[in-house]
Amino acid sequence: MTPELWKRIPETTNSQEAQNFKVYSAIDKHMPLIPGIKGLYKFAISYRELESAAAHGVKIFYGDDPQHWKRSAARYGYTKPSRHNAARRRKIKNDGRPPDTSKALMTKKSRPAxxxxxxxxxxxxxxxxxxxxxxxxxxxxxxxxxxxxxxxPMFEALPANSPLRDLRQMVHTRTQGSIELLGYEDGGSNLLNNQRDGFRRQIRHVRGHQDRGLRSFSSVFGWLYAICGHHRRRGAVVDPLVERASSYFRSTVVSLKACTGNSSGFDHWQLSHVRARSEFQLSRTLCEKYAGNVRKWFQDLVRVTKSIPQSGCWQVDDGQALCLHGNVVMHEVLLNLPIVLIVEMGVR
Structure with missing residues (x-):
């Protein structure tokens, strides 16, 4: 570097900071040692090419003037609008004395709620x-x-002792305005509270429900599955009205098993009774299986062509299998989807 060029270097660090910004923009920050050295080498090569081009009279900047800010400084006295009248924008330091104006003394009134x-x-x-x-x-x-x-229409004419009938009445009270529910009242609506407490006492005695005490916790929808399936006790006659109302929240499925039979035998099938499906659950395993795509999970859920391999044929006689070499698969067919589909998320 010549002495004349050395003397032209300003004493401020603006040029170094600007060059650091260019380096970070071209190469990146927090890089490993070897990739960082390679990036700096390529950066130096690019500047050497710019120097060679400028020495041969090639234009290496955009516009007519590479230092247009100097004209702004000569004309306006500053280079950036943000630097204009900086003294007025400077923050006023508090020296401990009280404010001198009535405006500063007046506190802002809080906005009423x-x-x-x-x-x-x-x-x-x-x-x-x-x-x-x-x-x-x-x-x-x-x-x-x-x-x-x-x-x-699905919940009408239910038996008087059915919990689903009381559930429908509570929903009717809230949604259809059978009472005056609008208007603020501290502590919630007394009518809704009484309905909730009475319903909670009723479902305590439903088979399969875990809330055995009024002060205990329970799952959010575990009680709903219990009251939709408690009428399906073994040997009990299923009321079609209750079955129809239960389908509002629960699905029904049927299992179809197929066996290819022995080499000298024939294909045979088994159709199970219609039963209520278990809760729809999206576990962590299913989330990983479908890569978090709920649509794929639902499409596979309702697909009727999927089959589940079974260990052996169901035909036995006095403990002895009648079909030893048959391939058995089971198809679980979803017969209906509930109107209110409840999916439990995050269960293991």
Whole structure:
């Protein structure tokens, strides 16, 4: 570097900072040693090519003037609008003295809280009732979309001792405005609270429900599966009205088994009784299987061509298998989808 060029270097670090920005933009930050050295080498090669081009009279900048900011400084006294009148924008430091103006002395009045004119009444928490309050609110919201076309006709004429009948009444109270539910009331609606408490006492005695005490916790929708399936006791006559109302929340399936038979035999089939399907659950294993795609999981769920291999044929006589070499597969066919489809997420 010549002495004349050395003297032209400014004393500020602006040029170094600008060059650092160019290096980071061209190469990147926090790189490993070897890739970083290779990047710096290529960066130096590019600047050497620019120097060679400029020495031969090649234009290496955009526009007419590579230092256009100098004209702005000579004309306006500053190069950037943000630097104009910087003294006025400088923050005023507090020296400990009180403010001198009445405007500074006046504190800002807090904005009064605006209460909504109408609130939707709900349930008041009582004895760990959050699981039931949440479930009833979600069911009421889902059923309100077409209550008159689906839930109302499917739940009518239910037996008086059916928990589904009381569930429909609670949904009707919240969605159809059979009582004046609009308007704020501290602690929630007394009518809804009484309905919830009475319903909770009733489902305590449903077979398969785990909430044996009013102060205990329960799963959000475990009670719903229990009241939809408690009428299916072995040997009991299934009421078609209750079965129809249960299909609002639960699906029914049938299993079809097929066996190819022995070499000298013939194909044979077995059709199971129609039964209620277990809860729809998306476990971590299923999430990994379908790569988090709920659509693929649902398409595979309703697909009727899938088959599950079985260990052996079901035909036995006095403990001895009648079909020893047959290939057995089972098809589980989904007969209906519930109107309110509940999917439990994150279960193992």
């Amino acid at each position: 605006e209460h909504a004119a109408v609130y939707e009444k709900s349930y008041k928490w009582r004895d760990n009732s959050c699981w039931l309050d949440c479930a009833l609110t979600l069911i009421s919201t889902a059923a309100s979309r077409d209550y008159g076309q689906s839930m109302a």
